[in-house]
Amino acid sequence: MYALVDCNNFYASxxxxxxxxxxxxPVVVLSNNDGCVIARSQEAxxxxxPMGAHYHTWxxxxxxxNVIVCSSNYPLYGDMSARVMTVLKEFSPHVEVYSIDESFxxxxxxxxxxxxxxxxxxxxxxxxxxxxxxxxxxxATKTLAKVASKLSKQHNGVCVLHPQAKAEExxxxxxxxxxxxxxGRYARFLQGHEISTALDLCHAKDSWIQQHLSIxxxxxxxxxxxxxxxxxxxxxxxxxxxxxxxxxxxxVKDYTALSEALATYTARAAEKLRAQQxxxxxxxxxxxxxxxxxxxxxxxxxxxVSFALPTDYTPRLVKAAVQGLKTIYRPGYAxxxxxxYFMGLVAxxxxxxxxxxxxxxxAPSRALMKCMDRINGEHGRGTLKLAAEGGTxxxxxxxxxxxxxxxxxxxxxxxxxx
DNA sequence: TCTGGGGTCCTAGGACCC
DNA sequence: TCTGGGGTCCTAGGACCC
Numbered sequence: 437m438y439a440l441v442d443c444n445n446f447y448a449s450x451x452x453x454x455x456x457x458x459x460x461x462p463v464v465v466l467s468n469n470d471g472c473v474i475a476r477s478q479e480a481x482x483x484x485x486p487m488g489a490h491y492h493t494w495x496x497x498x499x500x501x502n503v504i505v506c507s508s509n510y511p512l513y514g515d516m517s518a519r520v521m522t523v524l525k526e527f528s529p530h531v532e533v534y535s536i537d538e539s540f541x542x543x544x545x546x547x548x549x550x551x552x553x554x555x556x557x558x559x560x561x562x563x564x565x566x567x568x569x570x571x572x573x574x575x576a577t578k579t580l581a582k583v584a585s586k587l588s589k590q591h592n593g594v595c596v597l598h599p600q601a602k603a604e605e606x607x608x609x610x611x612x613x614x615x616x617x618x619x620g621r622y623a624r625f626l627q628g629h630e631i632s633t634a635l636d637l638c639h640a641k642d643s644w645i646q647q648h649l650s651i652x653x654x655x656x657x658x659x660x661x662x663x664x665x666x667x668x669x670x671x672x673x674x675x676x677x678x679x680x681x682x683x684x685x686x687x688v689k690d691y692t693a694l695s696e697a698l699a700t701y702t703a704r705a706a707e708k709l710r711a712q713q714x715x716x717x718x719x720x721x722x723x724x725x726x727x728x729x730x731x732x733x734x735x736x737x738x739x740x741v742s743f744a745l746p747t748d749y750t751p752r753l754v755k756a757a758v759q760g761l762k763t764i765y766r767p768g769y770a771x772x773x774x775x776x777y778f779m780g781l782v783a784x785x786x787x788x789x790x791x792x793x794x795x796x797x798x799a800p801s802r803a804l805m806k807c808m809d810r811i812n813g814e815h816g817r818g819t820l821k822l823a824a825e826g827g828t829x830x831x832x833x834x835x836x837x838x839x840x841x842x843x844x845x846x847x848x849x850x851x852x853x854x
Numbered sequence: 855t856c857t858g859g860g861g862t863c864c865t866a867g868g869a870c871c872c
Numbered sequence: 873t874c875t876g877g878g879g880t881c882c883t884a885g886g887a888c889c890c
Contacts, residue, residue: 467858473857492856508858535890619888650864652888679860728857775859833858 437551437574438668439541439582441524444518446537446571447475450516451506454842454850455566462503466491469683469833503609507835508652512651513515515843517565525722527558532668542668548598565823573597578666579659580737582609582616583634607634617656622649636659641836652791674783676711681775684727685834687726688771694723695758696826701776702757703825704817706750707809715746717780719753721760746782749797750805753778754824816845 442451447465462479466472473480475487483501491505517536525531530542546554555572556640562570573585575597587606588595593836597603613623617633625648631637637658639643646654647777655665680701688694698721709716724736739760751806757776808820816823840848 469856469858471857488857490857538890617888621887651886652863675861677861681859683858726856 437543437546437548438578438581439528439543439558439564439572439574440534440585441539441541441553441570441572442579443537443569445475445477445481446517446568447506447508447513448477448480448644449568450513451504451839452477453516454705455839456586458504462501463500463506463748464489464503465506465508466837467508468835469685470836471683472497474508505642505837506759507838511841511844512839516566516568519843520562520570523565527554527563530668530670535674537779539697540581540668543574548803551596552594552763555596556592563775569593575599575658576658576662578668579616579656580628580662583610583614583660584762586610586614594677598708603662604635607638610634614636615656617652620695622653675708676710676779676781677810678705678716678778678781679775681706681722681773681777682833683773684771684831686831688774688831689769691761691765691767693775693826693831694771696759696829697774697831698723698757698761698776699754699773699822699824700826702754703750703822705776705778706748706805707812709781710748710805710809712781713784714781715748715784716753716778717743717746717782718742718778719756720761720774720777720779721757721764722777723761723771723774725769731776733769735766735769737766739764740779745796746780746807747797748784749800749801750808750824752797754822758824785804 438778445576448463449653451463451465458477458481461477462483462485463477464473464480465475470491472491473485473487473494476485476487480503483503485497485503485667487702513536521531521533521539524539524541528541528543528545532540534540534615543554551574555574558572559570562568571585571588571593573581573583573588573595575581575584576599580597582601583596584595597606609634609674612618612632612634615619615637617627626632626637631640637657639659642654642657645657649656658665668786680740683696684697690695702719718740720738720740722736722738722805723732726731727734741756741760743752743756811820812818840850841849
C-alpha cells in the first residue's frame, strides 16, 4: 500500500507556524512580484478567493475582510518542507518526495488493519514536531492514494481505500477532472465522450485510452483499476533542464540592467547545477516584453550558446549568457521578463570528451566555486557575487509583505517575550 | 497599476543513414 | 528508371504536474 501525505494549504500554513496570530484568519500567499494568489488558508477559500486572483483587483476586498497577505518566502517554505519530510521518513523506509508539500510513502510493512491508525499517528507526529497540518490518503496505487488524499478532508485527515471494498462506490462520485494525470484538456475531451467520473474512466477501453491519452493516460487508468504502474522514486533523478526566469517589478529598458539580471539568474542556475554535480553544455537566454499589455511594441527572442566542454564555472557561464544577450538585445523595448536555461547537462562522474582546443575548468576555479557556494549557503544567497550581477538591482521583484526567514537566518529567528 | 516559476514525458514528422 | 525495408536522431508541439 502507498500513502500520499500532503500538507494542507502549505505556504499559508508555513506562515502560520511562526505567526500564531494568523490562526483562524484568512491568509493568502502571493506569487513573485506580489502578482496573484498562489496559496490560501481554509478561511480564505471560504471567502471564495480564487487561486490566481490578481492582487490589485482584490486588494480592497482583502482589506474589507481582514485578509492577511504574505509575499512568498521560499527559503522558509523549503526549510519547513525538509522538516516535514524528515519526520515522514521515520514512518517508512521508502519515501518519495514528490513536491514541496507532498510525499509518497510505501506502507507495505504496515498490517492492513492498522493503516488508519498509522495514518493518524503520522498526522499527529508531523503536527507536533513541525506544526504543519497534513492529510494522508492510503491505497494500493499512487493514483488511488491521490484520490484518497482528496477525500481525506472529510475523514479526519486520513482516508484508506481498501483494494476490494467500495472502491467502485468512491470512484463513481469522483470527478474525472480531479484524477491525477487528467488535466483540463483531457477532462473536457473525456466529458465530451460521456466520461465524467473516475469510474467511467475505469470502464473505458484500453486501446481507446491509449489512442487519445497516450501511454501515460493508460497508466493512469490501470492505476485507478488497482494495478500499480508507477513505482516509488526514492532518489530524485538529476534534472535535465535547469531554468531561472523572472518577471521584473518594473519593465527594464536598459541593457546594463538586463545583463545584470541575466548574470544573477545564471549565477543562481549555476548553484543548482553544482548542487546536482553536473556540467552544462548549452545555455539559452531569453528576454521578452510584456505580452499582457496591449498597445506596446512587442519583442521577444532567445539565443543559445554552446560549450565545447561541459562547465559549471559561474564566470564562464555568465560570460556566455551575456554574449547571448548581446545578439538578441534591441534597444527601445520595455523588457518585462528574462531568463536563462541550462541544457545538455552532463553528470560530473560521466566525464567528458577531451577537446584539443579547450581546457576544462582548472582546479583553483573549482575550489573557488565550492568556497562561494559554502559562504552563500551559510550567510545567505548573494553574500558573495560577481560584479556582473550589479549592485542595487532595482529590477528585483516586489515582495512588500515578506515574512522573516525564521528557520534559516540567525538574525531573523523568532523572538519571544521582548 | 497589473497577470509566477520550474519541471517531466510522449508523439509526430522530417531529415538522414544503410 | 523505379523500387523496399529498417533504422536513428532531432525538434516542435502538446499534454501533464506542483
